[in-house]
Amino acid sequence: MKYYIISGEASGDLHGSNLMRALVERQPDARIRFWGGDRMAEVAAGHKADAVQVRHIRDLAFMGIFEVLSHLKTIFGNISFCKKDITEFNPDVVVFIDYPGFNLKIAKYTHKHGFRNVYYISPQIWAWKKNRIRPMRRDLDKLCYILPSEQKFYAENTFPQAVYVGHPLLDEIARFKAEKQASQPSHPVPRLVALLPGSRKQELKRMLPMMMQLAAKHPECRFSIAGMTLIGEEYYRKFIPAGISNVDIRFDGTYQLLSEADSAVVCSGTATLETALFRVPQVVCYQCNRLSAAVARVLIGNSIKYISLVNLIADRPVVRELIQGEFNIKTLDSEFCLITSNDERRSAIMAEYDRLIAILGGPGASARTADEIISIVKQ
DSSP states (O other): OEEEEEEOSHHHHHHHHHHHHHHHHHOTTOEEEEEEOHHHHHHHHHTTOEEEEEEEGGGTOOOSHHHHHHTHHHHHHHHHHHHHHHHHHOOSEEEEESOHHHHHHHHHHHHHTTOEEEEESOOOTTTSOGGGHHHHHHHOSEEEEOOTTHHHHHHHTTOTTEEEOOOTHHHHHHHHHHHHHHHOOOOOOTTEEEEEOOSSHHHHHHHHHHHHHHHHHOTTSEEEEEEOTTTOHHHHHTTSOTTOOSEEEEETOHHHHHHHOSEEEEESSHHHHHHHHTTOOEEEEEOOOHHHHHHHHHHHTTSOSOSSHHHHHHTSOSSEEEEGGGOSHHHHHHHHHHHHHOHHHHHHHHHHHHHHHHHHOOSOHHHHHHHHHHHHHHO
């Protein structure tokens, strides 16, 4: 069978790598073309699969309205190329992993031209852009969603192709912990703080300066930035002031860092859930340019109460979210002191994490999604 897989961000690369692994294990002779990052490339090489990387995520991730507008030529060029590449490859199934702004445009094209479409990790249309559900219902043969709370939304909106597969982070973290336990177990290091500033340069620009101010106020703690080699060490280094000696960078080792961290400051996104699954108390932060924030407020309105996956899944304020103006050194430092020094606050977060893990259930999302994809071809 032939699969064309499109992911455009770091989280999609992670989940795409596990999905590719599951597909190749079931069909060793599968042919794959994919848009992804280093993790998907590693799976292709490690399993000696007949897989070709078409585009790398470093050239695809644009965040915020202003950033998207300034890269429209590149984005439209990628869309045009992708359509042509799919047509020439002629896959049995096109698999879309999150990345909705791009992927839903391609899904419309591939449906129109007779390709089977599977969408893995549903766009958050329940939060905004609910108008997308009609074209999604038309264009997708299967929608594999990963949040238990989405079940009610898709049932109420009559989406028979939608199926809950579980959350893929449980697969990745379970594998990491099993490998770690087999070699050398990690234990929390007192006063080690994980800084997870995001996976895009735009996020780093907004997150790291405030995180460095926090590090300067707490010389008694050790702060480690979860870095990505595809961004480059030089880019991270320019945000670390010369006078700060209690900050280091760990590249491509977020899970190892979280397995050792005593607390964390996290940019809103998939990393908030990863931090929770490692049971690390955290403060969630998010800030974008004013135009993007204003448009988001208009589009979302009061439809969602939280921005972090932890709070969204739990449907309650498990962790503190510092958004836009609230993300300042005074508020950040106050909440940081609570999660590092207040035993009652730490215990309350841990109890909520346990509840969250129970809601998500066990691992197996990647395998279930691979089975759903294969079943589409066999129908």
